[in-house]
Structure formats: structure tokens, C-alpha cells
Amino acid sequence: MAGEKKGLQLLDFWVSPFGQRCRIALDEKALPYEYLEQDLGNKSELLLRSNPVHKKIPVLLHDGRPVCESLIIVQYIDEAFSSSSGKPPLLPSDPYARAQARFWADYVDKKVYDCGTRLWKTKGEPQQQARKEMVEILKTLEGALGDKPYFGGDEFGFVDVAFVPFTAWFLTYERYGEISVDKECPRLAAWAKRCGERESVNKNLSPPEKVYEFIGTLKKKFGIE
Incomplete structure (x- = not known):
């Protein structure tokens, strides 16, 4: 997605336990991100474009590239920022x-x-x-x-x-x-x-x-x- 905003953005809905997983993981890694609250009754073009298969939150955008499904997002955060965050891993090494x-x-x-x-x-x-x-x-x-x-x-x-x-x-x-x-x-x-x-x-x-x-x-x- 050329031209998309750099950094991390999270498409989410306030009460979603699945979205909250991602927010917790991002904060555990001390990663700054932009929170984008979604209206699930009127889904945004960004959400539909970022998750065309399931059309649901949460979606993590990393330099405009979407990562979907909360557990996959948490694992991605853990792996993609394993060295840069300086924080302990969420998944064990064994x-x-x-x-x-x-x-x-x-x-x-x-x-x-x-x-x-x-x-x-x-x-x-x-x-x-x-x-x-x-x-x-x-x-x-x-x-x-x-x-x-x-x-x-x-x-x-x-x-x-x-x-x-x-x-x-x-x-x-x-x-x-x-x-x-x-x-x-x-x-x-x-x-x-x-x-x-x-x-x-x-x-x-x-x-x-x-x-x-x-x-x-x-x-x-x-x-x-």
C-alpha cells in the first residue's frame, strides 16, 4: 500500500477483547502507535481494504502493511520488534x-x-x-x-x-x-x-x-x- 502512513496503526473497537490483546502487546513492548477507532456498523474503507477477507477488527498496519487476526498480530509484534523494543519476549524461546x-x-x-x-x-x-x-x-x-x-x-x-x-x-x-x-x-x-x-x-x-x-x-x- 504505497503512500500509506509510516509506523504502527491499530484499527480497533473499544470493547473488543481481541483488539485489547493487541493494545496490551504494543504497550508491553513500549511501542508507539496510532489508535483508529472503527464504527463496526459502518465499516471504513481503510478497514475493508486492510482486511478484505474477514472485514473485521483488529488490524495492525505496519508502514501501511496489514496484519490481521489478534493472535497473529500479537505474535507479529513479538517477533518484528524482538530486538528493537528491548523488552522481554511474550513467547518463550523453547x-x-x-x-x-x-x-x-x-x-x-x-x-x-x-x-x-x-x-x-x-x-x-x-x-x-x-x-x-x-x-x-x-x-x-x-x-x-x-x-x-x-x-x-x-x-x-x-x-x-x-x-x-x-x-x-x-x-x-x-x-x-x-x-x-x-x-x-x-x-x-x-x-x-x-x-x-x-x-x-x-x-x-x-x-x-x-x-x-x-x-x-x-x-x-x-x-x-
Whole structure:
């Protein structure tokens, strides 16, 4: 894309946990970037041109060249700026540990958002099934965390970046699914609090109440009451 702006630009939407992953990764690397908020109801020409396949956010533009899909963006940030940022890598250097990190990030992608959506979009038996699944998902992730401070060990890393934006959605999941993360997954709750104390996380996560209000707006829009 000749003539495009140099540097980093992020096409994003404020409440998106997928976009927040990218913002956290950029801040972990102390990389300056331009944030471009998108209207998903009226998608911009830049977004449609930058992600013609999926036509969705987030998209990272690096010197005008687009990188799409949040986990791929996070990995790109980690690799493209591994030496220039002077910050520790998000992915471990050991190939097996890298494979494990990618596995759990992929698990988060496949499970959490979809199940969480069913918690607030459905009622009755489907909602009860989603509640049961969400508890299982969170307990599985808590098992992967174990007694470690972070998923990769002592350092905040790739799986933490992938999963931590969803902690801002825990309040919504709790209210619609009648789940208590503190009671049912105390180690996960402690991890969420630990991550929330990091500047990169604290400044980029949407306040849980705002997420809950946003979902309430969506429910009215879709006629779900």
C-alpha cells in the first residue's frame, strides 16, 4: 500500500477483547502507535481494504502493511520488534513451551468468547448449558495456570495477553450465568487481579461495568430480554 502512513496503526473497537490483546502487546513492548477507532456498523474503507477477507477488527498496519487476526498480530509484534523494543519476549524461546503457549491461546480463542456470548444471548436450557460449559472452561484454564503467577511461569506472556482481556467480561458472565469466578476459580481470580495491576493491562481493559452496559445495549438491539 504505497503512500500509506509510516509506523504502527491499530484499527480497533473499544470493547473488543481481541483488539485489547493487541493494545496490551504494543504497550508491553513500549511501542508507539496510532489508535483508529472503527464504527463496526459502518465499516471504513481503510478497514475493508486492510482486511478484505474477514472485514473485521483488529488490524495492525505496519508502514501501511496489514496484519490481521489478534493472535497473529500479537505474535507479529513479538517477533518484528524482538530486538528493537528491548523488552522481554511474550513467547518463550523453547519450541515445546512455545507450542504449549499457542495451544492455550488457541483454546481461549475457541472457547471463551463463544460460550460467553451464549450466556447473554440465550435463556433456559441453552443458557444453563452455556453456564456449565463456562465453569468447565474456566476450571480448565485454572488447571493450566496451576500455582504459577502467570501462564508461562514467573513472567507475563503470550497466554496472559490472549486471555486477560476477557477478565473485563467476567462480571457480565457472572451476572448472566450466575457464576462466581472468585469462588469457583480462586486462583484464576487472583491471576486476573495480578494482571490488572500491570500498566499495559490496566490502561487497556474496559471497565467491567461498561462491558456489562454494552452487552445490555446489544440485548436491546437484538430484542433479547
